[in-house]
Amino acid sequence: MGLKKYLATRGITMFGVLMVTLLLTIILVGSNMDIILKQGITFQVRAEITGDPKISDSFSDPAEFEAFVQDQIEQRVKALGLDTPWYSPQRIGLTMYKILILDFGHATFLTSDSGSSDVKDILLEKLPRTILLFTTATIIISIIGIFLGALAGSKVGSAVDRITSTFAVVSSSFPVWWIGMLMIFLFSFVYQIFPARATPSIPPTDPGYIAALLYHMALPVITIVMIGFGAWAYLVRNFMIGIMQEDFISAKRAMGISQKKIIYGHAIKNAAPPIITILALSLSGSLGGAIITEAVFDWPGMGRLYFEAITVMDLPVIIGATYVLTLFFLISILVADLLYGYFDPRVKTGS
Numbered sequence: 001m002g003l004k005k006y007l008a009t010r011g012i013t014m015f016g017v018l019m020v021t022l023l024l025t026i027i028l029v030g031s032n033m034d035i036i037l038k039q040g041i042t043f044q045v046r047a048e049i050t051g052d053p054k055i056s057d058s059f060s061d062p063a064e065f066e067a068f069v070q071d072q073i074e075q076r077v078k079a080l081g082l083d084t085p086w087y088s089p090q091r092i093g094l095t096m097y098k099i100l101i102l103d104f105g106h107a108t109f110l111t112s113d114s115g116s117s118d119v120k121d122i123l124l125e126k127l128p129r130t131i132l133l134f135t136t137a138t139i140i141i142s143i144i145g146i147f148l149g150a151l152a153g154s155k156v157g158s159a160v161d162r163i164t165s166t167f168a169v170v171s172s173s174f175p176v177w178w179i180g181m182l183m184i185f186l187f188s189f190v191y192q193i194f195p196a197r198a199t200p201s202i203p204p205t206d207p208g209y210i211a212a213l214l215y216h217m218a219l220p221v222i223t224i225v226m227i228g229f230g231a232w233a234y235l236v237r238n239f240m241i242g243i244m245q246e247d248f249i250s251a252k253r254a255m256g257i258s259q260k261k262i263i264y265g266h267a268i269k270n271a272a273p274p275i276i277t278i279l280a281l282s283l284s285g286s287l288g289g290a291i292i293t294e295a296v297f298d299w300p301g302m303g304r305l306y307f308e309a310i311t312v313m314d315l316p317v318i319i320g321a322t323y324v325l326t327l328f329f330l331i332s333i334l335v336a337d338l339l340y341g342y343f344d345p346r347v348k349t350g351s
Helices: 003-050 053-057 062-079 089-100 119-154 159-173 176-190 209-243 247-254 259-288 291-297 302-312 315-343
Strands: none
Touching: 003 053, 003 062, 003 089, 003 315, 089 315, 119 159, 119 209, 119 259, 119 302, 119 315, 159 209, 176 209, 176 291, 209 259, 209 291, 247 259, 259 315, 291 302, 302 315
């Protein structure tokens, strides 16, 4: 099986996983979705009719006016296909097709910063901010963790090794929301170095918005790095312990190659495949698991959007966010597989 066939096979598998995820999501929220959509239509139609005095003044009998409103509501419901059960194959198929082409409809309650209720606009506004925050944090974590873990793994039992292992256990034991609240209290209220809210107070159209966003991002990034790099260093340490005992490392030492070059030039390269895999999965996992972190720091990304959507049961937003994050996760798995094969010649995409 060549690379093209491998990519085609993996693409079909990923598409199948995506479809199953969408189907399960629709099944779980289907009945509630219909109720919320119909309530939204009722509210919208009544607001449109009552907002036009000419329509209401044309009816002298309240019963006739109410019948007219109900007729408009029923027409709107039929136009959107909501007159058929949500579990009908036609409804499910149409919903999945719309989601595939990124047509998530309109949010029931939430809007973007620009005022748009289109779910696609809301997601396109929030997603880059989550990617910015967690990609930056993950890159810093991986750099610190790799170099510190490699150093600890090459000196098993040393002070650096013991400190790294201890810090990994301690940092992983504390929940991110608790550390986040302590960091906010310390650096926002006691020393007043960073703002308490990670959402800039100026509008996105302001020329200084990007600089303000980066400044507000500093405290969340520091917190995520503090909690994450210890576990990363411990994982790399364990990889390095096994590699440093390999015969080729002993041969490099016998050749007179410096210890520093052996660690960061040869051993790290052989530890690259599992490290790359963990990096890709950590990044995709952080994008989907950012709800608590973004809620604590009030970061205007996908995690806080998820939290707000769940709070008000804005199902179109929940479905759209689930689709996008699942797609990112599947793509990251594919990239990790390809990179694993690139760094480890023993792993082949075909034979």
